[in-house]
Amino acid sequence: MKNYDILIIGGGPAGISAALAASKFNLKVALFEEKETLGGQLVKQTHKFFGSKDESAGTRGIFIAQKLINDVNNKDNIDVYLNSMVLGYYEDGVVTALVKGKMEKFKPKKIVIATGAFEKSLPFENNDLPGVFGAGAVQTLMNVYGVLPGKEVLMVGSGNIGLIVSYQLAQAGVKVKGIVEISEKIGGYLVHASKVRRLGIPIYTKHTITKAIGENKVEGAIIENIETKEKKQISCDVICLATGLMPLSDIINQINCEMKYISELGGYVPVHDDNMKTTVENIFVAGDTAGIEEATAAMLEGELAGLYASYELTNIFDNRINEIKERLKEFRKTSSKVVSGLKKLNLYNDFTVNSQEDLGKLHRTGIPEKESIESNIPKENKRFAIIECYQKIPCNPCVSSCPTNAISMDSLNGIPKLDTNKCIGCGNCVAICPGLAIFVVDKESVLLPYEFLPLPNKGDIVEVVDREGKFLEKNIVLNVRKMKDKTNLIEVKVSKEHINNARHIRVVK
Amino acid sequence: MRIENHPILEFKRTKKVKFYFDGKEVWGYEGESIAAALHALGIWEYREGLKTKRPRGLFCAIGHCSSCLMEVNGVPNTRICVTPVKEGIIVKKQLPKGDLVEKL
Ligand code: SF4
Ligand code: SF4
Ligand code: FES
Numbered sequence: 001m002k003n004y005d006i007l008i009i010g011g012g013p014a015g016i017s018a019a020l021a022a023s024k025f026n027l028k029v030a031l032f033e034e035k036e037t038l039g040g041q042l043v044k045q046t047h048k049f050f051g052s053k054d055e056s057a058g059t060r061g062i063f064i065a066q067k068l069i070n071d072v073n074n075k076d077n078i079d080v081y082l083n084s085m086v087l088g089y090y091e092d093g094v095v096t097a098l099v100k101g102k103m104e105k106f107k108p109k110k111i112v113i114a115t116g117a118f119e120k121s122l123p124f125e126n127n128d129l130p131g132v133f134g135a136g137a138v139q140t141l142m143n144v145y146g147v148l149p150g151k152e153v154l155m156v157g158s159g160n161i162g163l164i165v166s167y168q169l170a171q172a173g174v175k176v177k178g179i180v181e182i183s184e185k186i187g188g189y190l191v192h193a194s195k196v197r198r199l200g201i202p203i204y205t206k207h208t209i210t211k212a213i214g215e216n217k218v219e220g221a222i223i224e225n226i227e228t229k230e231k232k233q234i235s236c237d238v239i240c241l242a243t244g245l246m247p248l249s250d251i252i253n254q255i256n257c258e259m260k261y262i263s264e265l266g267g268y269v270p271v272h273d274d275n276m277k278t279t280v281e282n283i284f285v286a287g288d289t290a291g292i293e294e295a296t297a298a299m300l301e302g303e304l305a306g307l308y309a310s311y312e313l314t315n316i317f318d319n320r321i322n323e324i325k326e327r328l329k330e331f332r333k334t335s336s337k338v339v340s341g342l343k344k345l346n347l348y349n350d351f352t353v354n355s356q357e358d359l360g361k362l363h364r365t366g367i368p369e370k371e372s373i374e375s376n377i378p379k380e381n382k383r384f385a386i387i388e389c390y391q392k393i394p395c396n397p398c399v400s401s402c403p404t405n406a407i408s409m410d411s412l413n414g415i416p417k418l419d420t421n422k423c424i425g426c427g428n429c430v431a432i433c434p435g436l437a438i439f440v441v442d443k444e445s446v447l448l449p450y451e452f453l454p455l456p457n458k459g460d461i462v463e464v465v466d467r468e469g470k471f472l473e474k475n476i477v478l479n480v481r482k483m484k485d486k487t488n489l490i491e492v493k494v495s496k497e498h499i500n501n502a503r504h505i506r507v508v509k
Numbered sequence: 510m511r512i513e514n515h516p517i518l519e520f521k522r523t524k525k526v527k528f529y530f531d532g533k534e535v536w537g538y539e540g541e542s543i544a545a546a547l548h549a550l551g552i553w554e555y556r557e558g559l560k561t562k563r564p565r566g567l568f569c570a571i572g573h574c575s576s577c578l579m580e581v582n583g584v585p586n587t588r589i590c591v592t593p594v595k596e597g598i599i600v601k602k603q604l605p606k607g608d609l610v611e612k613l
Contacts, residue, residue: 034572035591036540046517060517118573130553130566137570137590145545146520148510172512216564217553248573453516486517 004030004079006309007095007108009086009251012040013295014114014287014302016068021306023075025314030106031078032097034085038072039065040116042295044139046171047164048434048487050189050395051296051331052412058397058432060485061295062143068299089254093282110282110309113252114302117245117266117288122156125211131218135165135242142172150238154221155179156209160188160294162242166196169240171452177236178202180209180223185363190391191435193366198504200469204232205364212239245292252289255280264341265291274325274347276305284309293338296394297331300324333413334392354392354413362390367467376418377500381443383425387416388503389437401432427481427489436487439503445478446502447491455488456480456507463506464494472498477505511549526596543589543600544570544577555579555589556603579603 006022008015011033019031037043045061056064072078081099088096095106119134121127133141133149135157141147153174155166158181166176179196184206186193193203206226213220213233220235246267249259257278258271269291270278276286286305287298304324311317332339334354342348362368368390376386385406387398392413399407399416406422407429409415427447430438440447446464456462460477473495481489494502512520523539530552537546544567547555554564555577568576572591581587581600585607589600 036593062518118571119569121568128558128561128563128565130555130564133567134569134574137567140570140590141545141548141567142512143518145541145549146512146515146518146522147545147549148512149548171516217566451516453514455516 001094001105001107002030004028004106004108005313006030006110006112006306007106008032008112008114008306010040010114010116010287010289011035011038011080011082012114012116012287012298013042013065013068014116014289014298014305015040015112016072017299017302018112018114018284018286018306018309019078020068020071020075021303022310023078024318025310025316026077027310027313029075029078030081030108031072032081032084032086034083036083038069038080038082041136041139042068044136044143045164045295046143046168048485049296050294050393050434052394052396053400054327055296055299055331057395058401058434063485064299086251089251109313110284112276112284112286112302112305112309113270113289114285114287114298114305115248115251115289117292118248119241120244120246122209122241122243124209126214127212129212129214129218130216131214131237132212132239132241135161135240138165138238138240139168142174143168148172148174149240150236151175152177152236153238153240154209154223154234154236155240155242157181157242157244158186158188158193158203158205159242159244160192161245162240163188163192163196165240165242166201167192167199170196170199170201173453176201177234178204178223180207181205182208182226185358186366189393189435190359190362190366191389191393191437194362194368194388194467195436197366198465198467198469200465203366207232209239245288247289247292249289252278252285255283257283260345262291262341262344264337264344269341269345271345275308275321276301277308282309282312291338291341293335297328297338300328300331304328330412331394333411334394356392359390373500378420380420382420383440383442384420384423385418385425385427385429386439386441387418387429387437388439389416389433389435391415393435395434397432397434398429398438401428403428431481431483431485431487431489440491441499444493444496444499445491446494446499447479447489448503448505449487450490450505451487452507454507454509455482456490456505460507462492463508464492464498464502465504465506466498466501467503469504472502510551526594528594528596528598528600530600531602537594539595540593542570543579543581543592543594543598546594547589547600554602557605559605562605578607580607
């Protein structure tokens with residue numbers, strides 16, 4: 001039997017953050033991960049994260065994961081158990097685990113459960129055919145193993161996962177035939193939606209999938225307008241389900257923690273307080289297991305659980321505990337779903353969410369209204385940034401990236417405002433923006449972010465396209481700035497009439 | 510099919526190894542999941558549904574849905590999405606519940 005101060009189950013972003021927090025107090029920490037590598041789903045996230053600078057905003061998930069993993073490996077007081085599945089929890093506090101195929105016993109003082117989540121399926125005819133994959137599986141194949149999931153994909157669900165994975169599929173060279181969304185509005189962040197629309201990917205709101213076509217493999221899908229019942233056949237070899245996640249609670253179910261069904265948090269979640277303590281003494285939860293949220297919230301929750309469990313052991317109260325609670329609140333300021341779920345746990349009782357405005361056409365199509373586009377264009381004739389970010393989301397790296405302080409925002413969840421007099425058109429904000437929502441427009445050129453291959457060269461003729469990926473004209477690349485983080489900046493010549501609509505380029509071979 | 514060039518990622522591929530799928534010689538990179546290697550070769554059918562007898566393939570790829578159970582080196586119900594490829598392993602499509610007899 002091995003003794004530990006804190007034993008953490010799950011080596012994803014929440015679990016790692018918990019381990020790192022506890023290691024600060026020189027406690028003996030064990031971190032269990034079922035798979036061969038740490039990092040959980042974070043290692044598949046090639047996109048840049050939202051949030052503020054403190055939470056590594058503007059950094060790609062894969063790089064955040066790498067840093068967390070390195071930090072864990074550099075700590076002598078964290079024992080990492082890879083390929084090790086925690087099997088049981090017993091009333092006397094003993095934990096059993098299969099460590100590299102051998103059963104071992106552990107006796108920790110505190111346990112943090114951060115086992116993550118599991119992909120929900122969706123009922124439709126033939127949903128068992130090979131080729132119907134969860135979005136996580138698609139990400140694993142293409143971003144971990146570099147294997148193409150298929151040639152043509154239909155995405156189901158327009159939440160952040162559906163939008164981001166569609167974009168990643170396009171980056172890998174896969175054709176995304178469309179994104180199906182049952183509700184009338186796009187579920188994820190609208191800057192992500194605009195990103196995929198620029199690639200020419202349609203978003204079918206008020207549609208659902210009714211059938212997968214094929215004998216032994218997917219060959220297509222039937223989608224249906226839920227109002228008009230009009231059907232449409234789409235040929236594809238993969239149907240990717242991004243219809244939501246469910247907390248994984250296999251271990252929690254063995255412990256007599258009180259559980260509650262909260263649909264806003266993804267299903268059954270362990271009842272916990274604002275220090276991530278469950279109803280059972282010494283048992284903490286963090287991350288998606290505690291309720292489905294974004295990875296940033298998972299890292300903060302993990303750190304919180306780790307710090308609070310350490311406090312109970314050492315009596316040393318780290319002020320970071322209160323700081324994290326504030327950060328979480330700021331982060332959840334616009335997430336009405338998560339907050340209403342937390343209220344059902346008796347948390348966030350007197351917390352009010354900033355109401356999300358209905359952004360009309362943008363919310364339904366991913367393309368902003370004509371008026372909002374025009375409101376961005378200043379009167380004076382000069383080089384300046386155009387910020388097409390109209391929704392309240394917890395994000396602000398554009399503000400600090402600007403050397404002339406031309407961008408302002410009233411809070412993390414505010415909408416960025418540009419002072420065109422101060423803007424010198426340097427493009428720093430274009431490079432950092434995780435939403436790829438900023439462009440620099442000059443008299444006869446547009447500077448835009450480009451994350452595809454092949455990268456054009458200066459002097460090449462490329463196709464200039466609009467916000468829906470529609471061809472506008474062919475024109476010449478004036479400049480290419482290769483960036484270390486791989487959001488390269490392309491400046492393309494654009495004729496005056498198209499300057500306010502040119503938002504992406506296609507490189508034609 | 511494999512991604513050769515990616516705008517963001519670099520894939521660290523280890524050594525190529527041979528293994529067997531339903532008697533045929535196939536290949537993958539050592540250490541990647543069996544599912545990834547088979548998928549890359551266009552093999553998407555891994556077992557037969559318990560009640561439906563219909564083909565089943567990958568679904569979650571993180572070891573939680575049991576959609577990808579196959580027989581690996583005689584051991585049935587192996588989750589090939591979390592089991593690494595090794596030189597010479599014998600992978601077989603699994604009939605409903607799998608069969609241990611062959612191993613004995
Ligand atoms: S282009 Fe440069 S100066 Fe203008 S807002 Fe962006 S960062 Fe600031
Ligand atoms: S414009 Fe600013 S607030 Fe909007 S997504 Fe980009 S960095 Fe974030
Ligand atoms: S695909 Fe779900 S367990 Fe392997």
